[in-house]
Amino acid sequence: MRERKKLQTRAALADAALRLALEKGPDHVTVEEIAEAADVSVRTFFNYFPHKEHAILGRNSEHLERALDRMRTAPAGESPLTTMWYAVQDVLRDLESDGELSRRGELIMSSPTLLYQLMLSSIDDERQLTAALAERMGEPAGSTRPALIVSAAGAACRVAMELHKAAPGRPVLELVREGFQLLAQGIDPAFGPSNQKDFS
Amino acid sequence: MRERKKLQTRAALADAALRLALEKGPDHVTVEEIAEAADVSVRTFFNYFPHKEHAILGRNSEHLERALDRMRTAPAGESPLTTMWYAVQDVLRDLESDGELSRRGELIMSSPTLLYQLMLSSIDDERQLTAALAERMGEPAGSTRPALIVSAAGAACRVAMELHKAAPGRPVLELVREGFQLLAQGIDPAFGPSNQKDFS
């Protein structure tokens, strides 16, 4: 079958990309090397992956799908940030599981380029999450809260990874959870600028 | 003076970059065009900006400096997010001269490349802001709250720009303020996942 061969090539490319990225750092690997390692031409590489990073990251469209699914099937009473939490937890667990994904996860977390590429691999992803969450919450599109929840959740993840990198003692998931907790209950109860009059 | 001329060239480049990006879309503008429009060589462009996106984003280090200053000289009793708010307000006001902010905001939110670049380039800013805020709050480096405040504030700004783009009725500053208010008092008081036992 043709399908099999395509999958095989794709896997070979992804594997080579990951291996070489782990060896030499994601920014020091060239597409030429990856293609060579997978015994195809450079041009063929770009028939499979639109960007170098996609090959290193592997397929991650699954993650968005799973997150959206988690959102749609969440119990009715579940609060929005809780839903977000489960979705995030799911993805992070996946990155931390055994085998290739854990190595890939380590790589991602050690490289800002990849980390941000992962989180922003598509702006649409974030928009879709926001839309799904807004619908779930029964809020109109364009209201602040669902968008802010999604965006702040992303911020919490980034902060967690950053802190984890600086002091690897605490697991990322725990740090993310702490961030979510803070966000949930208020980051600064004493907030209160007194300059409303400055608005024109 | 030399200084003046450098600032002039820089401004000319940034202006041309923004104008052309608005005209043709940020991904269809070449550095060559920008340089030509500013009457310098391509190579000179790269003496001023490390990436094409930096020119379009128009980031100048002055803003970070001013924000850091604002933080250090803030009244003792001021709560951290309030301090953050004033700093952000200061920068946004500066950018807002005759609607430039909203046009730039629209542009940024409509281009994944730009948004990605914005987040990448703000990693460093966020670190410095976090350090300053942590010191102000008397918290140890590596604690979650100051980092989260800074990062979430950034998220609120981005969300505000996005919402403003979708519905330009409300000014960006007001949307940012709403976001801050939400963050301050808690994004989701009902947050409470019940799966602590899942931690291994």
Place this chain on the structure above:
DNA sequence: TTAATAGTTTGCACCGGCTGCAAGTTTTTC
């Protein structure tokens, strides 16, 4: 005024990512 000096601009050569095209090569289908 002039000459040294330091800072800026520029052209040039080059790399790597990425794309369109057109010509092969394989695989399927009849």
Place this chain on the structure above:
DNA sequence: GAAAAACTTGCAGCCGGTGCAAACTATTAA
């Protein structure tokens, strides 16, 4: 086995980005 569809490949080329060294220009000292 031949036609058609699918996949691969080389090639030419664009663009972003960098290092280098020459040319230019403003500043300063003599």
